[in-house]
Amino acid sequence: MRRALLLLLPFFVFSCVHRQNSLTETEKERAVKIGNEAVMKLMKELKTNLGMALKEGGFPKAIDFCADKAQKLTQKVNRELVVVKVKRVSDRYRNPADRPDAFDLKVINYFRERLKEGKLPPYYIAESKEGGKRVVIYYKPIRVAPFCLNCHGDPKRMNPEVLRVLREKYPDDRALGYKPGDLRGVFKVVIPEKELEEG
Ligand code: HEC
Structure with a gap:
């Protein structure tokens, strides 16, 4: 019982925006699997x-590459995924195409708060609607590694x-001035709810 309450806690935090999470354990497991595959x-x-x-x-050279190709490669991956959609989102975005919506921002803040406490969860699952259809959104935090500072670090x-x-x-x-370990943003995977049905 206590464990169930703990698992539900994050959903209460967002329940003002999204209806309370009603996914079964199996559906959640499938969402995590599909979400992770898209992120990978x-x-x-x-x-x-x-x-x-x-x-x-x-x-x-690499910076030129990122600027020209990051969005195109994201679109290519989405064409291959067909029904599931994946993208990167950041509150301190470099490309305005990666700007968060109001709910993304809440999830990013939630991850940032947990990170401060040293308890960053590996993912967050939310339910929402897109174009009148029910979808499940899988979020995975993206953290800054020392290597990233070559393009996201202290300009000096x-x-x-x-x-x-x-x-x-x-x-x-807005994506300069990070330190190793910082939360850089999230991967966001939108999964139509019917993809979570078994069979
Ligand atoms: C060679 C330079 C370079 C390196 C190294 C680099 N990035 Fe970036 N990053 C960029 C550029 C340029 C963009 C904007 C791409 C675009 O226009 O879509 C970007 C965009 C992003 C975004 C999308 C959100 C946004 O701000 O638009 C994330 C998330 C991100 N980088 C994380 C990382 C992480 C984590 C690392 C280290 C593992 C890293 N980057 C290493 C250049 C770099």
Whole structure:
């Protein structure tokens, strides 16, 4: 009983926005599996291509690559996924295409609070509606690793060529000044509820 209450706690926090979570354990497990698969697919696509750009011309080349390709690769992954949709979202976004909606922002703040307490959960599942259809949203936190600071760190310590490209391509860039371990944003996977049915 106590465990059930603890599991429900995060849903009470958001219940003012979304109706209370009514998923069965099996549906939740499926949401986690489908969500993780979509996240892995996007992550692999971005990593492989970033790695190739880095090899070719270091960070200045890679920054050009990210700016040109990150959204296109995300769209490619979504075409392959067909019904499930995956994207990256951040409260301090670099590309306005990754701007959070009001609910995304609540989840990001929820993750940030838990991280402060040293209890960052591996994911968060919410229910919502999109285009009149019921969907389940799987959120996975994205944290900053030392490597990320080459393009998301303290501008004073960054390669000037990288900064130049960033300023040119993202005049309203909010994604600088992070430290290792910070919450950078979330992966957001939207799953139509009927995908969670068994069989
Ligand atoms: C070579 C430079 C570079 C490196 C290294 C890099 N990023 Fe980025 N990152 C970018 C660029 C450029 C964008 C904007 C892409 C776009 O226009 O869609 C971006 C966007 C993002 C976004 C999407 C949200 C937003 O702000 O638009 C997240 C999340 C993110 N990066 C996390 C990370 C993490 C975590 C790492 C380390 C594992 C990392 N990045 C390493 C350049 C980089």
